[in-house]
Amino acid sequence: MVPLLRPRPPRTKPTLPDGLRIYAMSDIHGCAHLLEQMLQVIDADLINSRPPYALEIFMGDYIDRGPDTRSTLDLLVERSRRGNAIFLKGNHEAILVDVMEDPSRFDDWLRVGGAQTLMSYGLTPNSQKDDPAALLRRLLQVMPTEHVEFLDNLRLSFTCGDFFFAHAGVRPGVPLAEQREADLLWIRDEFLQCENDFGKYVVHGHTPVRTAELLANRANIDTGAYATGNLTLMSIQGASMLAI
Numbered sequence: 001m002v003p004l005l006r007p008r009p010p011r012t013k014p015t016l017p018d019g020l021r022i023y024a025m026s027d028i029h030g031c032a033h034l035l036e037q038m039l040q041v042i043d044a045d046l047i048n049s050r051p052p053y054a055l056e057i058f059m060g061d062y063i064d065r066g067p068d069t070r071s072t073l074d075l076l077v078e079r080s081r082r083g084n085a086i087f088l089k090g091n092h093e094a095i096l097v098d099v100m101e102d103p104s105r106f107d108d109w110l111r112v113g114g115a116q117t118l119m120s121y122g123l124t125p126n127s128q129k130d131d132p133a134a135l136l137r138r139l140l141q142v143m144p145t146e147h148v149e150f151l152d153n154l155r156l157s158f159t160c161g162d163f164f165f166a167h168a169g170v171r172p173g174v175p176l177a178e179q180r181e182a183d184l185l186w187i188r189d190e191f192l193q194c195e196n197d198f199g200k201y202v203v204h205g206h207t208p209v210r211t212a213e214l215l216a217n218r219a220n221i222d223t224g225a226y227a228t229g230n231l232t233l234m235s236i237q238g239a240s241m242l243a244i
Contacts, residue, residue, distance in 0.1 A: 013239040014162035014201035019052035021237040024165065026059035026205025027090070027222040030066025030116055034231035035075055041233060041244070051237065053084075057158060059205050059221075060090020060167035060185070064113030066226040070120040073147045080150065089154035090167040091185040091206065096151070099136065106132030113226075156184050159200065163236065168206035169218070170198055191218075203234065212243035219243070 016022060023042050028035050046054055062076060063069045079085050092113070099109045106114075110125055118125045118135070121142050125135060140148070157166040157179065164176055169191035171183040176199050183191075188207055197217055205222030212232045213220040221243055225231040234243045 015239045016161040016163065016236055018238070020160070021049075021051040021054045021235065022057060022160065022163070023054065024057045024059060024203055024221060024234040024236070025231065026167065027061040027208070027225060028058070028066070028072055028231060029061055029064060029092070029113070029226040030069040030072050030120065031225045031229075031231060032066075032068040032071035032075060034225050034229065035072055038231055038233045039075065039079065045235070055160070056085040057088070057165050057203075058085065059088045059165055059203070060154070061092045061205065061222075062090070063096060063117050064092045064109075065116055066113075067116060068120050069117040070147075073150060074144075077146045077150050086158045086165070087150070087154050088158060088165060088167055089156055089185065093151055093154060094181075094185050099132075100140075103132040103136055106136070156181055162200050163203055164198070164200040165203045167204060169204045170202055172196065172198065176200060192220075203236075214241055214243060 025038060042056065056079065058076065062072050066072070076087065080087065095109055095112065096114070099105045099114070115125050118139060121139060123135060123138060123142070157164065159176070164170070166184045168183070168185050169187045170176060170179050171187060172190060172194040192207060195217065202218040204218060204220055207220060208222050208224035208227070209220050210223070212223060212234065219234065219241065221232045221234045223230045223232045232243050234241065
């Protein structure tokens, strides 16, 4: 039996544990220059406000579409060495895994931004001349080991306090602990149209919006960085949420 979803009472606000600040970003899509700017904003804010503990959450789709996947992953790998960052998987990382396992899907990957990823590693795709399997093997050869390990170790979701972080969202009516990977990475309409409580406040990306949406039951912070030049950073502390 599917559990009933109930609207969150208006008086209840999602909160984080005392002393914790979270910075969240999603759908960087190879825009290393925008990522670098947002990391500088985080660092400046940490120096100025000095929260007791800060956690950075990156919610997937680091690759494809934008011009510089390689530098984006360089920045994220370097950021991971601080030990206070969580990296989630997006549908574009899942697509790359699928293409590696099944090169017949190579052209599908190119159509959703895979060509830009290849070019950022110095490879020039030409689907009419190149053997996809050979080109993918070459990609693995030229990718730094740190990039491969980073992509291999992405998480599907993360929970902290009253917040649940996932790339695309969640399936309404399914407990958060039982969500399927396909929904966490791909869901759209069923999730976006649901106005009920999901059990926790869901922070996500995946579906581009003009400006960040901070709604009663979820926040969408994908503002289409590769197309708009606007990469949104969300800051959460206590019951306060701010998207810039």
